[in-house]
Amino acid sequence: MEAQKESQNYDPKVSEKKWQVYWESNHTYRFDREDTEKEVYSIDTPPPTVSGKMHLGHAFSYSQMDFIARYKRMKGYNVFYPFGTDDNGLPTERLVEKTKNVKSTRMQRSEFIKLCLETLDVIRPGFIQDWKNTGMSCDFTLAYSTINDHCRRISQKSFVELYKKGLEYRKEAPSIWCPECQTAIAQVELEDKELDSAFNHIIFMVGQEKLIIATTRPELLASCTALFVNPEDDRYKKYVGKEAVVPLFNHKVKILADARAAMDKGTGAVMCCTFGDQTDIEWYKAYNLALRISITKDGKMNDLAGQYKDLKLKEAREKIIGDLKTQGLLVDQKPIKHVVNVHERCGTPIEIMNTKQWFVKYLHLKEEFSNAGSELHWYPSHMRSRLENWINGLQWDWCISRQRHFGVPFPVWYCSKCDEIVLADTDSLPVDPTEMKCPEAKCKKCGNSEFTAEKDVMDTWATSSLTPELAGELIKGTKNYDSLYPMDLRPQAHDIITFWLFNTLVKSRLHHKRNPWKNVMISGWALDPSGKKMSKSKGNTIEPQVMIEKYSADALRYWAAGSKLGDDLPFKEKDMMNGKKMITKLWNASRFSIMHLGDFKEDEYELELMDKWVLSKLQKLIKICTETFDSYEYSRARQELEMFFWNVFCDNYLEIVKDRLYNPDKHREGARESGQYALHETLLNILKIAAPVLPYVTEEIYQLHFAKIESKKSIHVSAWPVANETLINEDAEHAGDMIVEIISRVRKFKSDKSLSLNSELAQMVVECKDRDRRLIEPALMDLKAVCKVKDIEFGAAEELNVILS
RNA sequence: GGGCUCGUGGUUUAGUGGCUAUGACGUCUCCCUUACACGGAGAAGGUCGCCAGUUCGAUUCUGGCCGGGCCCACCA
Numbered sequence: 012m013e014a015q016k017e018s019q020n021y022d023p024k025v026s027e028k029k030w031q032v033y034w035e036s037n038h039t040y041r042f043d044r045e046d047t048e049k050e051v052y053s054i055d056t057p058p059p060t061v062s063g064k065m066h067l068g069h070a071f072s073y074s075q076m077d078f079i080a081r082y083k084r085m086k087g088y089n090v091f092y093p094f095g096t097d098d099n100g101l102p103t104e105r106l107v108e109k110t111k112n113v114k115s116t117r118m119q120r121s122e123f124i125k126l127c128l129e130t131l132d133v134i135r136p137g138f139i140q141d142w143k144n145t146g147m148s149c150d151f152t153l154a155y156s157t158i159n160d161h162c163r164r165i166s167q168k169s170f171v172e173l174y175k176k177g178l179e180y181r182k183e184a185p186s187i188w189c190p191e192c193q194t195a196i197a198q199v200e201l202e203d204k205e206l207d208s209a210f211n212h213i214i215f216m217v218g219q220e221k222l223i224i225a226t227t228r229p230e231l232l233a234s235c236t237a238l239f240v241n242p243e244d245d246r247y248k249k250y251v252g253k254e255a256v257v258p259l260f261n262h263k264v265k266i267l268a269d270a271r272a273a274m275d276k277g278t279g280a281v282m283c284c285t286f287g288d289q290t291d292i293e294w295y296k297a298y299n300l301a302l303r304i305s306i307t308k309d310g311k312m313n314d315l316a317g318q319y320k321d322l323k324l325k326e327a328r329e330k331i332i333g334d335l336k337t338q339g340l341l342v343d344q345k346p347i348k349h350v351v352n353v354h355e356r357c358g359t360p361i362e363i364m365n366t367k368q369w370f371v372k373y374l375h376l377k378e379e380f381s382n383a384g385s386e387l388h389w390y391p392s393h394m395r396s397r398l399e400n401w402i403n404g405l406q407w408d409w410c411i412s413r414q415r416h417f418g419v420p421f422p423v424w425y426c427s428k429c430d431e432i433v434l435a436d437t438d439s440l441p442v443d444p445t446e447m448k449c450p451e452a453k454c455k456k457c458g459n460s461e462f463t464a465e466k467d468v469m470d471t472w473a474t475s476s477l478t479p480e481l482a483g484e485l486i487k488g489t490k491n492y493d494s495l496y497p498m499d500l501r502p503q504a505h506d507i508i509t510f511w512l513f514n515t516l517v518k519s520r521l522h523h524k525r526n527p528w529k530n531v532m533i534s535g536w537a538l539d540p541s542g543k544k545m546s547k548s549k550g551n552t553i554e555p556q557v558m559i560e561k562y563s564a565d566a567l568r569y570w571a572a573g574s575k576l577g578d579d580l581p582f583k584e585k586d587m588m589n590g591k592k593m594i595t596k597l598w599n600a601s602r603f604s605i606m607h608l609g610d611f612k613e614d615e616y617e618l619e620l621m622d623k624w625v626l627s628k629l630q631k632l633i634k635i636c637t638e639t640f641d642s643y644e645y646s647r648a649r650q651e652l653e654m655f656f657w658n659v660f661c662d663n664y665l666e667i668v669k670d671r672l673y674n675p676d677k678h679r680e681g682a683r684e685s686g687q688y689a690l691h692e693t694l695l696n697i698l699k700i701a702a703p704v705l706p707y708v709t710e711e712i713y714q715l716h717f718a719k720i721e722s723k724k725s726i727h728v729s730a731w732p733v734a735n736e737t738l739i740n741e742d743a744e745h746a747g748d749m750i751v752e753i754i755s756r757v758r759k760f761k762s763d764k765s766l767s768l769n770s771e772l773a774q775m776v777v778e779c780k781d782r783d784r785r786l787i788e789p790a791l792m793d794l795k796a797v798c799k800v801k802d803i804e805f806g807a808a809e810e811l812n813v814i815l816s
Numbered sequence: 817g818g819g820c821u822c823g824u825g826g827u828u829u830a831g832u833g834g835c836u837a838u839g840a841c842g843u844c845u846c847c848c849u850u851a852c853a854c855g856g857a858g859a860a861g862g863u864c865g866c867c868a869g870u871u872c873g874a875u876u877c878u879g880g881c882c883g884g885g886c887c888c889a890c891c892a
Contacts, residue, residue: 203889203890203891206891210892224892225892227891227892228892239892272892273892276892277892280892281892282892283892284892287892288891289891290891290892291892349890349891350889350890350891351891352891393820394820396820396887397819397886397887399819400818400819400888400889401887401888403819404888404889505886505887506886506887508887509887509888573840575830577821578821583828586828586841588841588854589840589841591854592854592855594854595852596854598852599851599852599854599855600852602851602852603851604851605851606851650830650838650839653839653840654838658839661852662856662857665851666849669850669851673850755857755858758857758858759857759858759859761857761858762845762846762847762857762858763846763858764846765845765846765847766846766847767846767847767848767849767857768847768849768857769847769849770849799849
């Protein structure tokens with residue numbers, strides 16, 4: 012592959028495409044399945060959802076994990092860095108229905124899945140290309156798709172195993188239901204939404220007396236099973252134990268006392284329904300209350316609601332309120348704002364329905380999960396409390412069944428007589444029970460020979476919580492398979508700690524009693540310029556593809572490296588210029604350096620003072636950047652590098668060494684070679700440290716000069732710099748800093764006089780301590796040249812003083 | 817209501833128990849010097865949210881308050 016000529020300007024459009032092809036055809040990022048010499052570093056890459064395009068948040072967080080992957084690779088690890096796609100679930104279903112003009116529910120599931128796989132095979136390469144364009148260094152041959160056979164098999168196998176371990180159960184129980192999507196959902200899929208509502212004060216008759224309760228959901232009157240008051244509430248003590256008549260429906264319910272009834276809320280008296288909210292379930296269980304269901308799964312009233320049957324919930328509410336009013340049973344209506352749980356996908360307020368669902372049993376393991384969370388190394392550390400917080404608040408076992416058509420089927424049949432569960436044989440997976448016969452001829456329990464197939468599919472998180480296996484199993488049977496686990500790193504964004512991170516942790520604990528990974532790095536979000544969340548509906552999204560086109564992928568990555576791990580970063584387009592400038596500057600400084608390095612030979616040279624100065628500072632840079640990369644603080648590494656490169660290297664060192672390179676005769680013998688040595692070392696190490704963040708431009712420069720010297724095919728598989736302690740030289744740094752200070756005074760002098768920097772000065776007197784004079788004297792030739800001053804004299808003074816004429 | 821997090825020149829950001837508080841963008845002045853005008857040199861601009869405490873000394877540590885963000889809880 013041809014590197015760009017050093018005489019040309021750097022063109023990222025040409026360069027980025029070129030190196031991407033080069034890396035791919037050379038398998039630069041290939042995980043070696045068989046090599047056991049190198050230590051394995053395994054990453055549990057997040058699989059993005061294929062249905063959408065890559066958005067800026069992706070570019071942001073995937074860049075950040077890529078910095079670490081590249082760093083580890085240069086450190087000598089055999090990096091396992093797969094790239095899967097998540098094509099299981101609603102987004103894919105919608106996409107395929109739209110593009111193929113079909114209806115999932117009107118097709119056989121396997122047929123629809125087949126169509127999905129075909130469609131995705133067409134779409135996926137273009138989709139993945141966006142990720143490749145950002146410079147991701149995944150081994151793209153380690154690919155999985157969460158809906159393909161491989162993943163369905165692993166997912167179903169997990170289900171079967173957990174069932175056999177007694178960690179899953181199927182039960183008719185109150186569960187969270189979305190009337191819009193018409194499926195059960197999990198606690199994690201809930202979202203808060205503040206809605207306008209009203210407390211309706213409604214009269215219940217207790218004998219001849221009126222007891223007034225307050226409710227926001229009068230449409231559930233038919234479901235009322237009891238009234239509750241607080242045992243301490245003097246107003247209502249006399250009613251406890253008596254029966255009240257439910258208005259409009261006229262059934263009798265008991266009045267009970269329970270501390271969960273708040274005296275200061277509404278009227279202090281509350282009705283308990285099947286099921287208005289979580290407390291209703293608790294009361295239902297605690298007091299063995301009747302089950303009175305008055306709403307249907309699609310959000311309408313049922314038979315129990317009598318004349319209100321078939322009305323939608325909202326309509327029923329209005330009609331019931333109207334009827335209460337006309338009958339004088341509604342004494343008051345207080346408008347309130349309250350927060351209700353809605354389904355995060357569709358925004359519909361959820362209902363609690365009694366339905367038969369599959370659950371993963373885990374509420375009894377909260378403590379284990381919490382401890383497991385503490386054992387993970389969190390970067391940044393404060394993100395752990397989000398998991399902790401979530402675990403503490405868990406109230407439901409994990410409902411993993413969904414009443415949808417598209418997804419991973421449960422490999423399960425039920426005896427049509429006694430409901431006995433029959434599982435598919437593990438070897439036969441993946442299966443779709445709706446399309447094959449039950450493997451058992453007769454029910455073991457009752458002898459019946461009729462079975463019905465489970466039609467439900469699994470929660471997508473039941474599959475994506477298995478990513479360590481989905482990826483790892485791809486190399487099963489190779490030498491390095493076992494070294495993958497536990498994986499070294501889970502990188503992801505903070506919004507799915509309670510989803511993906513938690514669920515993966517759960518599965519790993521349940522299956523293997525170990526953590527899935529050692530470290531987790533949590534990235535923040537890319538926000539819009541005003542610091543708000545980007546969303547398509549708000550129209551404030553920024554397309555990373557456009558930014559790459561305009562400014563290059565390196566520039567976009569440079570931007571992504573500008574925020575601390577875990578921090579959100581508002582995107583401002585002008586910030587793109589910083590990266591672009593950095594790239595240009597790197598190119599130009601390298602061009603200049605390489606121009607003077609053509610005849611350089613590695614050898615022992617007596618080093619000039621300013622060479623010792625730059626090399627000493629370089630060693631410190633290497634140390635700090637290594638430390639910061641080790642603790643995932645790539646932004647700090649970027650900042651340190653930028654300061655060194657711009658300030659120390661370009662603005663000062665290159666200016667200082669320039670004269671020795673152009674006019675070696677003016678200097679002592681070997682001064683030029685000493686400069687070449689320092690230049691070579693410094694530039695090479697700058698490039699290497701920049702390589703994880705700016706993979707393209709560093710490769711271009713590396714190939715232009717250093718690749719053949721180091722005999723490496725790519726900078727990205729070259730060795731990460733190691734600081735040479737013997738080059739750390741405090742005296743040289745002190746002396747060099749003084750030289751820089753003197754240069755700065757000269758520059759100020761010229762600037763004040765509106766002189767150009769290369770205007771000549773006749774004389775300079777440097778007043779300083781005697782000791783300092785001896786330290787800086789060795790660099791006198793450099794100083795004269797860079798200041799364009801003919802003669803330098805010294806004087807004695809406690810403080811540094813520079814007199815010019 | 818609980819937890820976490822942030823509050824630094826006009827904007828943005830780094831950072832630390834103490835030397836003149838970091839850089840970028842913007843502003844102003846100057847300089848086309850054989851790597852780079854997508855550059856270089858210089859300048860102006862900050863009571864480091866407010867109040868107390870610990871300390872010889874706090875922007876940095878502790879507590880309280882004010883303000884922003886996120887997560888969780890509350891849903892009768």
